[in-house]
Amino acid sequence: MPPVTLSAFARGLSAETAFDVLAVAKRLKAQGKDVIELQIGDSPFPSTRHAIAAGLKAIQDGATHYCPSPGLPAFRETIARNYGREFGVVIGPENIVVAPGAKVFEQFFCETFLDPGDAVLLFTPHFPTYGPNIERRGARIVFSPLRQANQFRPDLDDVKRFLNDTPHAKAIFLNSPHNPTGGVATAEDIRGLADLVRGRDVAVFSDEPYCHMVWEGRHETPLAQPGMIEQTVAAYTFSKSYSMSGWRLGYAVASVGTAETIRKMINTSLSCTPPATQLAGQAALQHDAAERDEVMQRFRKKVELLTAALRQVEGVQVLAPAGTFYVFPDVSAICRRLGMRSHGLAMFLLEAADDKKGVACLGGECFGPAGQGFLRFSCAEPDERLHEAVAFLATAATRTDRAEKYLESHPQYRL
Numbered sequence: 184m185p186p187v188t189l190s191a192f193a194r195g196l197s198a199e200t201a202f203d204v205l206a207v208a209k210r211l212k213a214q215g216k217d218v219i220e221l222q223i224g225d226s227p228f229p230s231t232r233h234a235i236a237a238g239l240k241a242i243q244d245g246a247t248h249y250c251p252s253p254g255l256p257a258f259r260e261t262i263a264r265n266y267g268r269e270f271g272v273v274i275g276p277e278n279i280v281v282a283p284g285a286k287v288f289e290q291f292f293c294e295t296f297l298d299p300g301d302a303v304l305l306f307t308p309h310f311p312t313y314g315p316n317i318e319r320r321g322a323r324i325v326f327s328p329l330r331q332a333n334q335f336r337p338d339l340d341d342v343k344r345f346l347n348d349t350p351h352a353k354a355i356f357l358n359s360p361h362n363p364t365g366g367v368a369t370a371e372d373i374r375g376l377a378d379l380v381r382g383r384d385v386a387v388f389s390d391e392p393y394c395h396m397v398w399e400g401r402h403e404t405p406l407a408q409p410g411m412i413e414q415t416v417a418a419y420t421f422s423k424s425y426s427m428s429g430w431r432l433g434y435a436v437a438s439v440g441t442a443e444t445i446r447k448m449i450n451t452s453l454s455c456t457p458p459a460t461q462l463a464g465q466a467a468l469q470h471d472a473a474e475r476d477e478v479m480q481r482f483r484k485k486v487e488l489l490t491a492a493l494r495q496v497e498g499v500q501v502l503a504p505a506g507t508f509y510v511f512p513d514v515s516a517i518c519r520r521l522g523m524r525s526h527g528l529a530m531f532l533l534e535a536a537d538d539k540k541g542v543a544c545l546g547g548e549c550f551g552p553a554g555q556g557f558l559r560f561s562c563a564e565p566d567e568r569l570h571e572a573v574a575f576l577a578t579a580a581t582r583t584d585r586a587e588k589y590l591e592s593h594p595q596y597r598l
Contacts, residue, residue, distance in 0.1 A: 237466030254281025285433035335366025365504025515556030527596025
C-alpha cells in the first residue's frame, strides 16, 4: 500500500537549525570529542530559586490537572501587575494569554490575522520559525535587511514602503532585542513604527523574549505607544530571564478581543499550560527579580568578554550587541579565504577543523540569506570556554587543507 501523500506545506517545512546542530554536537561529545557548545539559545544557569521551590510544591500539592485555557487567573493577575511595573503599560488579566513558551504565539498570531495572499514584513536575518508560521497561512514574506552599519536596527523607510506600496500588507514581525544580531530597536524606532502603523489594518507581532537583556538603553515595547495594544501581540518567555527554558512557559499581551481569539486557539490545540509550570512562573515574578537581574549582569559580562575576544581574530568584524546573549560577528573574510559559506564554516568548526576538539555555533544563513557571512555564538558556556572557542576559531581559520577536504565531502557548503 503506498504511503499517504504529505501536504505541500509539510513537504517544504523547515525547522530551527540550532536543534539540528545541537544533535550533532551531542553525538560528537558522546563519541569523546571535546565540543564547546555555543549553538543554542539556552541559559547555562539554573532556574531561579523560588521558581524551583514553587514548582515542586505545586506538584506535591496536586496541581497536576487541567486548568483554564488562557492560564491560571492568579498567575495572569500577577503578570498584569508586574507588566505595569516594568514597562509602564496598564493592562489587566483579560489582556493576557499563557502558553507553553513564546514560540507558539507566532503561529497563533498568524492564524489570528493572516489570510492567503496577505503580505508580512520580516526584518532579516530573522528567527527561523517565523517563515514556516507565515507560510502555513498562505501569506507571503517581504524582507527588510538589518545592517551592521545601522546597529541592526529596523529601517523605517522599508516599513513605509511596505505599508504604502505592497498589496495586501497585513502584518509586521518585530523582534527586539534581536536574535541573532543582538540589535535593539530604540525608543525612536518604536515610536516611528507605531506612528506608521497606527490606524491601518496592519497587525504587529512583537517578539520580546530578551526584554531583560538590554545592554544599551532600555527595552521598548510597541504596547507602550498610544493605541498600539489594539494592533499588537507581544510575546514573552520565562526561558531567558528566569532560566526556565525546559519548563516551557510564556505569555502574550494583546487587546481583549485578540486575547480571547488566542484563548480559543489554545483550547482547541493545547488545552492549557501545565498549572505547576504556571505556579513556578508566578513565584519567579513575585520573588526572583533580584536573582534575575544578577544573572542578567553575568550574561552581560559574558557578551562583553566574547565580543572583545573576537575583535582580536584576524578576518573578524564584530559589533558589540546592544542586547541578548548572542554575538554575531562578520566572518566573511574567513569564509572567502576558506571558500565556504558561513554555515559551512560553523559545521567545519564543529566536525572537521580538529579531530579532538570542536566549537558548535550557527552560520548566519540559518537566519535567512541576509545572514550569509556571519556566525552566531551564544554565551552559554563558562568564561574560559568562551576564550577557548575564540582561540579555536582563529586556529581553524588557518587550516585551509582541512577546509578543502571538508568541502570535498560537503559540497553544499562551498562558497
